Each structure stands twice: as structure tokens, then as C-alpha cells.
Amino acid sequence: MSTISKKICLIGDFGVGKTSLIRRFVERQFSDRYLSTVGVKISRKTIELLNNQAEKLNLQLLIWDLEGHTKFKSIAPTYLQGASGAAIVADVSRPETIERLTEHINLFLSVNKKGIIVVAFNKVDLIAKEDLAQIVEGFQAKAIAQVLAIYQTSAKTSLSVDEMFQTLVNKIVETGNKEQSSVREL
Amino acid sequence: MNSLLKKIFAPRRMEYLTIDRNFKITDTSDGLKRFADKPEEAVVGKEITLGFPEFFGIEDILVAIQQGRQADFHLKGIARYSETESPLYIDINIIAYPDGENLENRLFIFFEDVTEKLLLEQALVQKSNEANLLLSSLSAAKDYIDKIINSMVEVLLVTTLSGKIKKINQAAENLFGYSEAELLGQPITKIVTEWASEALRARQRYRQSPANHQPSLGCELFKDVEVNCQTKAGKKITIAFSCSTISTDIEDLQNFVYVGRDTTERRRTQEELIKTLEQEKELRKLKSRFISIASHEFRTPLAMILLSSDILKQYGHKLSEDKKSKQLDKIKVTVSNMTRLLDDILTINQTEAMQVSFNPVPIELKKFCQELAEEIELATNKTHDFVFQCQESEVSAEMDEKLLRQIVTNLLSNAVKYSSPGSTVYFDLLVKKGWAIFKIRDQGIGIPQPDQGRLFETFHRASNVGNVSGTGLGLAITKGAVELHSGTIAVESEEGQGTTFTVCVPIVQPKELTT
Ligand SMILES: Nc1nc2c(ncn2[C@@H]2O[C@H](COP(=O)(O)OP(=O)(O)OP(=O)(O)O)[C@@H](O)[C@H]2O)c(=O)[nH]1
Ligand SMILES: [Mg+2]
Numbered sequence: 001m002s003t004i005s006k007k008i009c010l011i012g013d014f015g016v017g018k019t020s021l022i023r024r025f026v027e028r029q030f031s032d033r034y035l036s037t038v039g040v041k042i043s044r045k046t047i048e049l050l051n052n053q054a055e056k057l058n059l060q061l062l063i064w065d066l067e068g069h070t071k072f073k074s075i076a077p078t079y080l081q082g083a084s085g086a087a088i089v090a091d092v093s094r095p096e097t098i099e100r101l102t103e104h105i106n107l108f109l110s111v112n113k114k115g116i117i118v119v120a121f122n123k124v125d126l127i128a129k130e131d132l133a134q135i136v137e138g139f140q141a142k143a144i145a146q147v148l149a150i151y152q153t154s155a156k157t158s159l160s161v162d163e164m165f166q167t168l169v170n171k172i173v174e175t176g177n178k179e180q181s182s183v184r185e186l
Numbered sequence: 187m188n189s190l191l192k193k194i195f196a197p198r199r200m201e202y203l204t205i206d207r208n209f210k211i212t213d214t215s216d217g218l219k220r221f222a223d224k225p226e227e228a229v230v231g232k233e234i235t236l237g238f239p240e241f242f243g244i245e246d247i248l249v250a251i252q253q254g255r256q257a258d259f260h261l262k263g264i265a266r267y268s269e270t271e272s273p274l275y276i277d278i279n280i281i282a283y284p285d286g287e288n289l290e291n292r293l294f295i296f297f298e299d300v301t302e303k304l305l306l307e308q309a310l311v312q313k314s315n316e317a318n319l320l321l322s323s324l325s326a327a328k329d330y331i332d333k334i335i336n337s338m339v340e341v342l343l344v345t346t347l348s349g350k351i352k353k354i355n356q357a358a359e360n361l362f363g364y365s366e367a368e369l370l371g372q373p374i375t376k377i378v379t380e381w382a383s384e385a386l387r388a389r390q391r392y393r394q395s396p397a398n399h400q401p402s403l404g405c406e407l408f409k410d411v412e413v414n415c416q417t418k419a420g421k422k423i424t425i426a427f428s429c430s431t432i433s434t435d436i437e438d439l440q441n442f443v444y445v446g447r448d449t450t451e452r453r454r455t456q457e458e459l460i461k462t463l464e465q466e467k468e469l470r471k472l473k474s475r476f477i478s479i480a481s482h483e484f485r486t487p488l489a490m491i492l493l494s495s496d497i498l499k500q501y502g503h504k505l506s507e508d509k510k511s512k513q514l515d516k517i518k519v520t521v522s523n524m525t526r527l528l529d530d531i532l533t534i535n536q537t538e539a540m541q542v543s544f545n546p547v548p549i550e551l552k553k554f555c556q557e558l559a560e561e562i563e564l565a566t567n568k569t570h571d572f573v574f575q576c577q578e579s580e581v582s583a584e585m586d587e588k589l590l591r592q593i594v595t596n597l598l599s600n601a602v603k604y605s606s607p608g609s610t611v612y613f614d615l616l617v618k619k620g621w622a623i624f625k626i627r628d629q630g631i632g633i634p635q636p637d638q639g640r641l642f643e644t645f646h647r648a649s650n651v652g653n654v655s656g657t658g659l660g661l662a663i664t665k666g667a668v669e670l671h672s673g674t675i676a677v678e679s680e681e682g683q684g685t686t687f688t689v690c691v692p693i694v695q696p697k698e699l700t701t
Contacts, residue, residue: 007243038308039263082243
């Protein structure tokens, strides 16, 4: 069984739940405690997939949990090098984090022109359903073509977390197969 | 352990490795494994990405550096930790050095332990982010509360215990016409002109012993108490205020919160309703009095008419022409008396409902009064001596002739009616400071003290009138007519001595009343 690796990044403002989403996806856990990420933490998760020839293949996902964007420190583009995709995360209870989504999307695309993007409106468990519709609609109007999908997620209740990662991975593998992975040799 | 020893025995802060063109590790420093994600993979011959996942995806960059197209590449703050281990942070530096053997650049990758620095940074970032999250949720909460407060239909004011305004909402700005800035720091008395005593007492009680109230909860001091307020434009309005205390951000310090509704309109309609109800009640009373007086006053004349007509019918053929015409005259007089009574009643009805038209016209009072007095003297068969006096050569005035005639006629005929034949009726016309004064004095039976106060009420008749006929309407009509002229009427009387009525009317009607 062959193994391929792919790198994805989680990008967004501080405290929006990037670490929590990864933790939910990889470790199936959640904590209410907030521990700010500094620098970057790479998590691995292996996913079984079927390739074009219907052969089983292992996908090793390298998930980069980046330090959140703050007033004082923006996201370092070097971390984004070589990523196949990204989940751009906002906190539905903080409008300013939604406003900054586009900025993050553009940063990611500036490094990875063909990168695949999903957007997560996280912490939906904090907001009433009908209010949520209004918040999300407001953003969708401005959505960018490269955005594959928009998810309303909750790392706390695990709502749509797996679906979001799965969609991202599927698309990455699909486009990767088409492109014929380049020969890697110095 | 002293710090020098600590440094000597501490793990090295820097490690390195080199890789070949296939990204395989060709050389490592001794302590490298410590920095690997999977230490068992951090050995010569293995592909670098197995032990160091952060190199996955940057192969292009490695090639570029190796070929000299790019100077170097840094990855800072890579975390290596799991739940159980203490964290480790590393910085990675990739540089190319010329390799003597192959005439080709060799890639050196340096690893530096930056845990100490990053832990410090983490503590700072943590503090700063937590503070910012708190700030953002606070400002969101404040925003939300402000929106609620400003969308309230009710007026909201917050004051210090001494009454200095600290906050007002949009509704209050709209209602009072002040901007918030104009009212901040001002005493609440700037808008509340008069507190209801209930509100004053409740606040007083609170100020004297705030400890008796539960401060943290905030307590309601009064509810829906109407107080008088004034807008910036000076308009008077009534507001039903409820007042509670709230604790401020300073411990033990309380503020008052007032929430109020504008009840000016409600109160006005209420007052109007009461007035209408009272008018209605008055009208009902009037009607029932009318019915009783009518049944009483009309019965006698009707009986007389019936009697006379019976006589004419039954004995007509036997009666002399002279006697017949006497009976007919009787009927005629009685009918005309009844007509007068009806007229009076209609007039009083109109006056009370304020439906009498008032048309002041230029009039010479002296001539008018003199002629009217003579007319009445004749009409009452000269049973009394009439003495009319006026010092002026003429008195030009502006009055409603019809109403004035009613006033003077009523008073003169009363004077005749309630005094014995042969006595004198004095009628004086005076002018004083723009007022015409009509004084009518008789030497009659007078009016008992207790009746004098109610003299001008409809249907009220003095207790000593005996069997002198009257409707009790005359004086009420007179008073109504005087008041239409913005005048006054007064009575002075002593039983058995006589009565004096004094009517004062402005010679020229004030403009706003005539239009
Ligand atoms: N209610 C709720 N809370 C969440 C959710 N996701 C994350 N949180 C909480 O939000 C806080 C921040 O979560 P993190 O996952 O640390 O956020 P982050 O984006 O990694 O933050 P930085 O590392 O500072 O950029 C934590 O207290 C989490 O428990 C969610 O879906 N619902
Ligand atoms: Mg994080």
C-alpha cells in the first residue's frame, strides 16, 4: 500500500478555534481552555483513500496549526509554502474575524496559487440558527471563486468538522492525481 | 547548580544535519534526534521529511537554495510536544555550503532550541489574546446593550445618587429635545420640574439607609409614578417613571435608573374624558330638574287654560262678550307666560352648552339703559318707582345688545317681583377704568345668606320666595350672559332690607374674545 503526504494549513485570527478544530479532527477531543498557539504545530493524520485504480492508499495529512493573526503579528507566509490546501477559520461570535477572512484567503493564495480553500465559520454552537444565517449570508456575497466550500462548524459539538476536512482532502487528492505529482529530485 | 555548570551540562542549543539531492540525510550532529518529530527516522540515509515533517512541501525551495538561486530559508517556532512531554520549540535555518568533493553546494540545516524564548512569548501572547477576547466580548455586550437601550420606546436615564445625569437613551433625547452631551453631568431637575411626593419619599428613604436594600440586586424604589417634566423647548409633559438602583463598577456605589413613559397624551385624554363625563352628568341633572320644574310650573297654567277653555265651551253661549274675552285673555296671558318659561329654559340650555352666539356691537349704554328701564316700568304697570341715574353724558361701549337686554331685564323684573308695590327700584350706571358698572337695587324681601352663594345656579330659588312664581332660571341666564362679556356679577342682600346686584362688564371687549 503506497503512502502519499499532503500539507494543509489552518489560518485565521487568534482564538477562532483552529487548534480546537484540529484537535477534534485528529484526537476527537475538545477543551474549553484556551491555550494560544505560538509558532506552529504540525499534526499528522493518516486517512485511507481509494485512488483512480480503486487501489487502497494511505494519505498522510500534515496539518499545520498556525499562530493566529493578531493586531501585533500577522501570519508568516513561510509557513504556507508547499501547502495543498487551507481551512480559513472565523469565529461566528466575533464579526471582526469574519471581516478578515478575505485577507487570509488572499494571503494563502499569494503563496499557493492553486491552493484549495475551505472556509469554516466556527463556534456555531454559540449563536442562534436564524442569526447565523444572516452572518454567513453577509460573507457569501463576497466569497471568492477559489473557495471550495463554506462550513458552519463547531469544534465543541464536532458539527461538520470531519466533513470540512474530508471535502478539502478529497479535492486535494483529486487535483493532485490529475496533475501527476512532479518528480522530486535535487 | 550554578549557572555556569548548568550551561556546560545543558543540552546543546544547536544541532545540524546535511542532506543529498534526494533529500536523504547524509550527516547529523550528535544531539539531532532530540529535535526530530520521529527520532528513529532522524538517521543517515533516511529521507528528511520522515523525521522532520516541516520539510514536506518545501522541496522546491531546497532545490533553489542548493542551486544558489535563493540564499536561505527560515522556519521559526516549530513546536514539538505532545500532551505528556514538556514543550520544545525549534527554529530551522537552511543554508548551502560549497562541497569540495563534488563541486556542488551541500545543504546544511541548522536546528536551534528556542523553547525558553517561545514559552515567554506564549505567555505574553496568551495574556494579550485573552485580554483582547475579553475586550471584544465586552464591547460586543456593550454594543448589544446600547442597541437595546436605544431602541427602547421608553425613556431611560441613569443618575448618581445625588441626581447628576450619567446616561440617557435615544428616546430620552427625542422626547426632551436635548442631546446626550447637553445633559451629561446636569442635575435631573433640569428636565424633571416636579417630583411626585411618593417618588421623593422613596428616594429619601433609600439615601438615608441604603444598607437596608440589597445593593447587588438593585431594588425598585417606585413604579409608574407620574412626574412633571419640561422639554428643552419648554413644553410641559407628564412622564410615568419607575426607578431602581443599580450597582456601578465601583463597589458599594449605587446609581438610580429611571425608565419612563410619556403619559401627557394619556393624561390629557383622561382629563377630557372626565370633563365630558361631568358635563354629561350636569346635563342629566339639568334635564331631571327641568322635568320636575316643568311638571310643576306647567301644571298650574295648563290647569288654568283647561279651566278657561272648559268654561268657554260649556257656558260660552251664556257668557257675555266681555266675560268671554276675559277668559280668552286669561288663556293668552297664561300661554305667553308659558312661552316665556320655555324660552328661558331654552336659553339656559344653550348658555350651559355654550352655544349662545356672542356678537358685540357698538352701543350707547346710557340711552339703552334708560329706555329699557322705562320699558320695564311700563310693562310692570308702574307698580314701582324706577330711578335711573348716570353721571356720564353718554357711554359708548361694545356689547352684545340682545344679551345685555336679557341681563338688565332680568335684574329689573326681579327687583319688581321681590319687592312690594310702591317701593323704589334704583338703577345706576357707572363707568370706572374701562368698566361699565350696572347697579340695580330694590327695597324688597332680600335673599337669605345661605341662598346667596347658590343664587346663580340653574333652578335654584331662595327659600323665602313664598308663592312668587319663577323658574329659577333668570339669574343663571343673567350670569351666563355676563360671563360671555368677560364680566362679573355680584349680589349684596339682607333679608327684609333689599337686594343690590352689581354687574361689571368691560366697555370694550378684549380682542381675542371677540374673534
Ligand atoms: N463554544 C465553542 N468554543 C470553541 C469552539 N472552538 C474553539 N472554542 C474555544 O475557543 C477558544 C480558542 O480556541 P483555540 O482552538 O485555541 O483557538 P485558535 O484559533 O487555535 O487560537 P490561536 O492559537 O490563539 O490562534 C478556546 O477556549 C476553545 O475552547 C467551538 O466550536 N465552540
Ligand atoms: Mg491555536
